[in-house]
Amino acid sequence: MTPDLVEKTAELVAIPSVSRNEQAIADHVEAALRSTPWLGVERIGDNVIARTELGRAERVAIAGHLDTVPVAGNAEPRVEGDTLFGLGSCDMKGGVAIMLELATTVAEPEYDLTWCFYRGEEIDRSENGLVQLFEDRPELLKADAAILCEPTASLVEAGCQGAVKVRIVLGGKRAHTARAHLGRNAIHRAAPLIALVATWEPRSVVLDGCEYTERLSVVGIEGGVAANVVPDRVQIAVNFRFAPDRDEQLARSYLRELFGDLIDPGQGDSYEVLDTAPSAHPKLTHPVLARLLAATGQPPRAKLGWTDVATFAAHGIPATNFGPGDPDLAHQADEHVTRESLDAAWSRLAALIGR
Numbered sequence: 001m002t003p004d005l006v007e008k009t010a011e012l013v014a015i016p017s018v019s020r021n022e023q024a025i026a027d028h029v030e031a032a033l034r035s036t037p038w039l040g041v042e043r044i045g046d047n048v049i050a051r052t053e054l055g056r057a058e059r060v061a062i063a064g065h066l067d068t069v070p071v072a073g074n075a076e077p078r079v080e081g082d083t084l085f086g087l088g089s090c091d092m093k094g095g096v097a098i099m100l101e102l103a104t105t106v107a108e109p110e111y112d113l114t115w116c117f118y119r120g121e122e123i124d125r126s127e128n129g130l131v132q133l134f135e136d137r138p139e140l141l142k143a144d145a146a147i148l149c150e151p152t153a154s155l156v157e158a159g160c161q162g163a164v165k166v167r168i169v170l171g172g173k174r175a176h177t178a179r180a181h182l183g184r185n186a187i188h189r190a191a192p193l194i195a196l197v198a199t200w201e202p203r204s205v206v207l208d209g210c211e212y213t214e215r216l217s218v219v220g221i222e223g224g225v226a227a228n229v230v231p232d233r234v235q236i237a238v239n240f241r242f243a244p245d246r247d248e249q250l251a252r253s254y255l256r257e258l259f260g261d262l263i264d265p266g267q268g269d270s271y272e273v274l275d276t277a278p279s280a281h282p283k284l285t286h287p288v289l290a291r292l293l294a295a296t297g298q299p300p301r302a303k304l305g306w307t308d309v310a311t312f313a314a315h316g317i318p319a320t321n322f323g324p325g326d327p328d329l330a331h332q333a334d335e336h337v338t339r340e341s342l343d344a345a346w347s348r349l350a351a352l353i354g355r
Contacts, residue, residue: 003101005094005324005342006084012093013077013086019067020127022046022119026066029100029117036104039115042140046119047129049140050103056112060288060353061143061317063130063308064096064150065121072333082339090325094337095149098324098346102353110354111288114143121308124275130308134315145288146312147349150303151325151337154344156293157303158210158282158320160310161241164251165275168193168259171268172232174225183230184267187223190234193262194218197238200258205243208282210302212243233268241305244279252276280310283318288352292322295348305330322349 017025026046033041039050046066068088077086084094096117103115118129125131133141150157170190175183197218204213216238223234238259242251252273263269284293284300293300303309303321312319324345325337 002343002346005097005101005346006079006082006339008101009089009094009097009337009342010077010079010084010086012097013084013089016075017066017068017088018070019120019123022066026117026119029066029096032100032104033115038107039103044133044137045129047133048117049133050115051140052109052112054108054112056110058144058288059112059114059142061114061116061141061146061312062099062349063116063118063146063148064092064099064323065129065308066096066117066119067122069122069331074333074335083336085334085336087335089337090151090335091330092150092323092325094325094342095151095323095345098342098349099149101346102350106350106353108354113353114141116141125277128308128311130311134311138315141315143317145286146317146319147292148307148309148319148321149323149345150307150321151323151327151330152301152303152321153326154322154324154341154348155296155298156284156300156320156322157327158208158284158300159212159244159280160303160307160321161212161214161243161305162246162248162251162279162310163275163277163306164240164242164248164255164273166238166240166255167272167274168236168238168263169268169270170234170236170263172230172234174232175230177228177230180230183232186231186234190221190223190236193236193259196258196262203243205245207244208284208300210282210300212302213304214243215241242279244281246279248276248278277306278310278314280313280319282320283313284320286318289318289320292320292348292352295351
C-alpha cells in the first residue's frame with residue numbers, strides 16, 4: 001500500500017527548520033533511521049547519513065536538504081483535500097518524507113543506498129552541509145550515481161544552473177541637497193547599471209535536449225545618508241544564474257566584463273564576487289539515472305536554479321534532480337505539494353531501488 005505521504009510530509013513541515021536551525025528536524029530524522037536495523041547511521045552536526053552495506057554491485061546516493069527559507073506566514077502545515085500547504089512542503093520536505101519512508105521500509109534494495117539528509121542548502125555554500133561532508137567525510141558519500149529529491153513535479157530535471165553573486169559599490173560626493181550641484185549623487189550613478197540589468201537579454205543553450213536560460217537580477221540596493229544629503233555611496237547586489245556550458249571562471253569573467261565600463265575605481269567604485277556555485281551538465285547516461293528517466297515516461301527538463309547535483313558532479317558522481325512538488329512554487333508563501341505528486345515520486349523511486 002502507498003503510505004500516507006501527505007501526513008508524513010505535514011509532520012516534517014510542523015518541525016521548524018529555517019536555515020541554521022535544523023537541529024530539531026535532524027533529531028527527528030536520526031531517531032527514525034536509528035530504529036531501522038539494516039541501516040548504519042552517522043550524525044555529523046545537523047547532517048544525518050544512513051547507509052546499507054549489502055555488498056551490492058553499485059551504490060546510489062539519495063539526498064535531500066532539511067532546511068527551508070524564512071517563514072512567510074506559512075509556518076504551520078494545512079491540508080485542504082489532497083493538498084498540503086506550508087513552509088517547505090514543496091521545497092523540499094515532501095522529498096525528505098519520501099526518502100525517510102523508503103529508507104525505513106526497504107530492507108533489501110537492488111543497490112546499496114546512501115541516504116543523506118543535510119543542512120544549509122538554502123544559504124551560502126560555505127554553510128552547505130553536503131559540501132562540508134564532502135570535505136570532511138567524503139567516504140560516506142562515495143557512490144556510483146546520485147539523486148537529489150528536489151521538487152521537479154516527479155519528473156527528471158537534469159543538471160543545474162550555476163550562480164554568481166556580486167556586490168558593486170559606486171561612489172559619489174556628499175553635498176547639501178539645496179546645493180546638489182556641488183556633490184555627486186552615487187544613487188543616480190546606479191541608474192545605468194540597473195537599466196543594463198533590466199534590459200539584458202537572457203541567453204539560452206540546449207544541452208542533451210535540455211534548454212537552460214540564463215537570468216540576471218539586481219537583488220538588493222542600499223544607499224542614502226539623510227533626507228537633506230546627496231549620497232556618496234550606493235551598494236548594489238546582483239545575482240547571475242548561468243548555463244552549464246559556462247564554468248565558474250567564465251561566468252565571473254562575463255559578469256565583470258558586462259559591468260566594466262560602469263565601474264570607475266577613481267570615483268571610489270568597487271566590484272566584489274561574494275559567492276559562486278558551479279553549474280552541472282545533464283548526466284543521464286548512467287544506467288541508474290536512465291532507468292529513472294524511463295520510469296517517468298517523459299523527456300528530461302533542464303533544472304532552472306542551482307542544486308547540489310553540481311556538488312555531486314564536482315566529485316565525479318553523475319546525478320540528477322527528481323522529487324515531488326512543482327518547482328515553480330519553491331520559496332513562495334503559498335507553496336504546497338499534492339498527494340498525486342508525492343505518490344508518483346514515491347512509486348518511481350521505490351521501483352528504481354527495488355522495493
